[in-house]
Amino acid sequence: MLRTTKTSLTALAVALAAPAFIAAPAHAQDAAAQEVAPLEDLVDQVAIPYEEFQLENGLTVIVHEDRKAPIVGVAVWYNVGSKDEPKGQTGFAHLFEHLMFNGSENAPNDYFQYLQEMGATDYNGTTNFDRTNYFQTVPTGAIERALWLESDRMGYLLGAVTQEKLDNQRGVVQNEKRQGDNQPGGLVFYEIIKTLYPEGHPYDHNVIGSMADLDAASMQDVRDWFTNKYGPNNATLVLAGDISAEEARPLAEKYFGDIARGPVNNPAQAEVPQLKEDVRKIMQDQVAATQISKYWSVPGITSEDLTALSVGASILGGLASSRLDNILVRDEQLAVGVSAGNYAFQRVGILNLGATVKPGVDPEVVETRLNEIIAQYIAEGPTEDEVRRAATADLAGTIRGLEQVGGFGGKAVTLAQGKVLAGDPGFFDRQLEVLASLTPADVQAAMQKWMTKPSMTLVLQPGERTGEYEEAASVAADTDEGDAEPASNEITVTKVRPAPEISALAELDFPDVTQATLSNGITVHYAQRDAVPVTRVALSFDAGSAADPVDMRGLEGMTLALMDEGTTSLTSQEIAEAKERLGAVIYSGGGSDRSSFTLTAMSANLSPSLDLMTDIVRNPAFNQSELERVRTQTITGIQQSLKSPAGIASYVATPLIYGENNPYGGSATEESVSSITRDDLIEFKQTWLRPDNAEIFVVSDMALADVMPELEAAFGNWQAPATAKGTKTFGSLAARPESAxxxxxxxxxxxxxxxxxxxxxxxxxxxxxxxxxxxxxxxxxxxxxxxxxxxxxxxxxxxxxxxxxxxxxxxxxxxxxxxxxxxxxxxxxxxxxxxxxxxxxxxxxxxxxxxxxxxxxxxxxxxxxxxxxxxxxxxxxxxxxxxxxxxxxxxxxxxxxxxxxxxxxxxxxxxxxxxxxxxxxxxxxxxxxxxxxxxxxxxxxxxxx
Structure with missing residues (x-):
């Protein structure tokens, strides 16, 4: 359940934020020192009760009942991934995932058609090193149709797999590979895998595989893969939502019970390989600034060191308050961004940290400092406060994610992942207990154990790309080999299985929205949702990037970004630490037409979280030193966005379609961002980010009567400045072309x-x-x-x-x-x-x-x-x-x-x-x-x- 990630520089670009100015109430000044709910109390709020049973054919079924909405998350996980691929068949687990969406014997059309017929949401399939999964969230009345669909492709697929489908999906996957390779830095992961995992190791190849192996995939390979890997006794079915175990058992028997057992895939065992000595590699690609990354091979998700390594990486470079952020980005300003993460797979993991060098700074200086900070961290270990903040931030993210029954990270996924990869659906609960009791000594010991081993350093420099693309060969119409049965494009049905009817479906019950008003006139829109103990507050201003002067595009984004980088009472570091301590997320944005600050808080910590949000919105310092730092980060981000195909296309197309003088017709540029002064930021805030231009939106498990006093204390005495409120000017659009x-x-x-x-x-x-x-x-x-x-x-x-x-x-x-x-x-x-x-x-x-x-x-x-x-x-x-x-x-x-x-x-x-x-x-x-x-x-x- 532990995730340690940070937005990379390539995503920094123009996604900056929005805020406001004027004295805040006194209690907002103490936001960083507020008492917060103990971590142990937050852990006690996390529960996913479940029942588990097994059919006679070996299919494991896990059921979690959640009646908050008339929907059920359905997840089927197969215990097979790319680490289980034999030599010469790299990428085949992923290719097969694609084929599983192309129809089965009784549902021969594209599976997305059937999913749409059911009204499914959050549906997809994914493959990684360790497993393949398929998931969808469906209305309760469509649960039988969903189980019929999943069971038909589990037991009755091969008669619908034709040579035409195989050739088509081979081409789709090869274009998926090209799409990833075509991005700046798109070839880096291949080099990482090749270096960390020796040839013959189960993790020695990328999940998407090689073009040559994809070319060679035959119909016989398809038959063998399905027969050997996709039996019910190699699968786990999870149902989470508006269903009980008593209701689920007969349905599972009805739709899956007659599917014959198959071989059990015993996932490839794998040692954690270690480099004999440090490895340093240099690559070049279309990046705006040099990126320095370090990688260690570490154990997988069942390791006793998992939580300590993840928390340790957060403290070092994953949190906004991380040591690398504080030293390299804020204090010494040698880097424009840092990151760290512990990416754990079933058998192994990759611990990664890195920094993007500030343009004009010698990369060798950054690399030296990076190594010095790591060495000092390992020698001294983290503080108790750092460990608590990292653990609280991670736990808060887990709680927010568990509001969903399905999707990429909801309850169904949590239970399935624990069962398939760790042998225990309640694995998440064990990990949270470890998280709540983790000590600085635990973290230091794990870091000393693994980060003192030889590592890989990869330096990615701007320039012509290092390495060549692997291209596909021409694919013959029939790629069967040897004396295998000739390929056919005819669909055969081995057993007729009629689709069940979709039962009556519940209409949407959108929560009632109540409108209230603060004493200064700000309108509050409130709705109650109690699935998780979380409160979301959005403070929205009628501004957005459309409020930018045409010759100063990016002003709104820069203003919002600086508001989170220090107030009159808190430094940017103190703000970051306060968020983590509270388990709160405060981000700014809103798009073209609105500038907003959105708080997601643990309801137990709502009061101090609102105090912090209030200080950010009402008392930004706009320090000149922070302005110059954020300016450099923003310009580097703009430059990086213009290295990606999509970024280039958008930059060129937008003014041609809207008109370069239209508020929607341009983007922030290096020149426009370079021209922005501190006075411009203050003026933008005074003009646009003010109480008479604001509305508040709240969704909470708390009653409105309990939320309103908190909002009143935070924003009720905020008065508008005497200056005029801003107005937007929408000029004429670009002349439309007479022909394409x-x-x-x-x-x-x-x-x-x-x-x-x-x-x-x-x-x-x-x-x-x-x-x-x-x-x-x-x-x-x-x-x-x-x-x-x-x-x-x-x-x-x-x-x-x-x-x-x-x-x-x-x-x-x-x-x-x-x-x-x-x-x-x-x-x-x-x-x-x-x-x-x-x-x-x-x-x-x-x-x-x-x-x-x-x-x-x-x-x-x-x-x-x-x-x-x-x-x-x-x-x-x-x-x-x-x-x-x-x-x-x-x-x-x-x-x-x-x-x-x-x-x-x-x-x-x-x-x-x-x-x-x-x-x-x-x-x-x-x-x-x-x-x-x-x-x-x-x-x-x-x-x-």
Whole structure:
């Protein structure tokens, strides 16, 4: 359950934040010293009671009952991952995960179709070194359909796997590999694995595998893999949510009980390998600043050292208050970012820490200091306060995650992970007990034991990429080998298993929203949710990046960022420590139209958490030294974003579509951020981040009567300054092109091209009928089953994923399509995108089948969409932004039922004109340019600067 991560520099870019100025109440000054709930008390609040049983065929079933909403999280975990792959079949566990979504004997269509029919949310499948899993959250009335679907692919898959499907998914996976490789630093992990794990070690290859092995995967391999790895006695089924063990047992027997046992996969054993001596490697890639990283091979999740190593990494470089942050980033300002994490797998783990060098600083100096700090930390050990803060921050994250029954990190995943990887569904509980009792001596001992062993240091420098891409060979139509049975594209059914009916489904019960007012006039919108002991508070200002002057883009983001970097009473270090001590998260952001501060607090610590939030919002110091540090971080982040294909495409396309003088039409640049002064920050705060421009949104397990006094103490006496409140100016949009155009941005040596197309629509963001455009787009580009994705991914295998959809702001609606595609198919892919969009808005609109599927899905997904308090909080803010009533979500089902093919077609045709698209393509111009010539569109080629 322990996670130690930090946002990397590549994500820093323009995602900065927002706040406000003026004297705060006296108690806010003492936020860092407030008494907090003991860690042991917080641990006692975490409980996932479950029942476990086993079918005669060996399938393990675990059930957790949670009646908070009419939904059930369904997770099936198979005890097989990439570490179990034989030589010559790397990547096959992951390839097979893809095939498991391509239909079974009684459900032969794409599985996403069946998932949408059920109204599933939070659905996906993943593969890692140790396991393969499939999960979805479904309405209670669809639980039998979900179990039928999962059991059909567990027991009756092979008759539906055809050569055509194998070849297609092979291409999709190879494009997934290209997409990852094409990112800055995309080849680094291959080098890490190769160095830490010797050839023949189960963890000696990347999960996605090699192109050559994927090319060689045959139909016989598929048959063997399914037969040997996917039996019920090698699987665990977890049901979490609106179901009891008494209800679950007969259903599990009904759908899984007749599946025959298979061989049991005994997961590959693996020692923790150790380097004989320190290894230092240098690589180059398209990065904005040098990155120095260190790696140690450490034990896996069942190790007694797991918790100590994870907490130790947090203290060293994972927390915002970490030692590396405090020394390298804040005090000595040698780095613009640091990170640390203990990434534990079943048998082994990787302990990693690193720093991104501040531009202009000698990387050798940073590397020397990095090693000195590590050595000092190991020698001295952490303090008691550091250990408590790290443990509290981790526990608070666990509690927040357990609000979900399913998804990537909810209760079902927690129970399944413990059972499959540690042999105990309650493994999380044991780990939390260790966390609550951890001592500095425990952490120091673990660090001394493992971090004094030889390590790998990898220096990633800006420059031409080191290493070459591995490319796929041409795949023959039939890759069967030897005397294996000839491949067939016919589906055979070995046992007919009719799909059960979907029972009556509950309508969405969106929580009642109560409106109240603070004594200074700030409106409070409140809703109660009691699934977890957490309170979420959003303080929202009518500002956003649209409030930036055109010649000073990034001002809002810089202002928000600086507000968290020191107040008149607390330093940035003290703020970070106070958050961790409280288990609180306070972040700023909000997007184009709003600037907001959002607090997520343990309800037991709400009062001191609000004190801290109040101090940040009302008393920022805007210290000049902090301004210069954040400025450097921001500029480096901007430079890094312009190294990624998606970042380049967005930077080029945005002003072409909106107009460079429109508030939505630009991005922060090095020049604009460099021009911002401390006075600009103060003026922005005084103008925009003020009580007469604010609203508060709250979702809590606490009653409104208990929350209001806390909000009143924090914000009720906050008075607006005498200066005028800000007003936004929305100038004219960019002139729309008379015909579609293409801008090719040359990015040499790119195995993929990134296609981004967009146009401005005449759609009114506040028009209630905008949902017709949303659902029309669900047929064209809005989800996995939409035409664009099904064509370029599922039919042709040229892309890992294609999406399109409206980008809605308070004052505009644009329409975008994005498609990363293999480089040698760029021209063909663009031609297909243009054809699909053109036909959709002229001759081939929404079909009856699409209408039924989309409307049913939207209605049935509603309870799952608003399962969490965070989702409710976001919906409340959106309702205010677009002038909708707080009952809006409960009216959606009837609105969807009233939709017709004609209403959806009309919305799409009014919004989307294929002749007004601007297509930006980021790729290797030498390879892509000739492909575009045949399209007959004007092409402008530009170089990346």
């Amino acid at each position: 155009r293409v801008v090719l941005v040359n990015r040499p040596n790119s195995p993929q091209s990134f296609i981004l197309g967009g146009l401005m629509t005449d759609t009114d963001p506040a028009d209630p009928k905008i949902i017709d455009l949303y659902n029309a787009n669900n047929a064209l580009g809005g989800n996995f089953l939409a035409r664009l994705n099904m064509n370029l991914r599922e039919s042709k295998g040229w892309s890992y994923g294609v999406r399109g959809g409206p980008r809605v702001n308070e004052n505009t609606v644009a329409y975008y399509v994005q498609a990363p595609v293999q480089a040698d198919r760029t021209g063909d892919a663009l031609a297909e995108l243009i054809r699909e969009v053109g036909e959709f808005v002229t001759t081939s609109g929404v079909t009856d089948e699409e209408l039924t599927r989309i409307v049913n899905a939207e209605i049935r997904e509603l309870p799952g969409q608003y399962e969490t308090s965070g989702a409710v909080l976001g919906a409340m803010q959106s309702n205010v932004l677009y002038g909708r009533p707080m009952t809006y979500q409960e009216t959606l089902a009837d609105k969807y039922r009233a939709q017709t093919r004609e209403s959806l077609d009309a919305a799409a045709r009014a919004a989307i004109d294929p002749d007004q698209f601007t297509w930006v393509i980021v790729g290797d111009a030498e390879q892509v340019g000739p492909q575009l010539e045949a399209l007959g569109l004007p092409v402008e080629t530009i170089e990346v600067e």
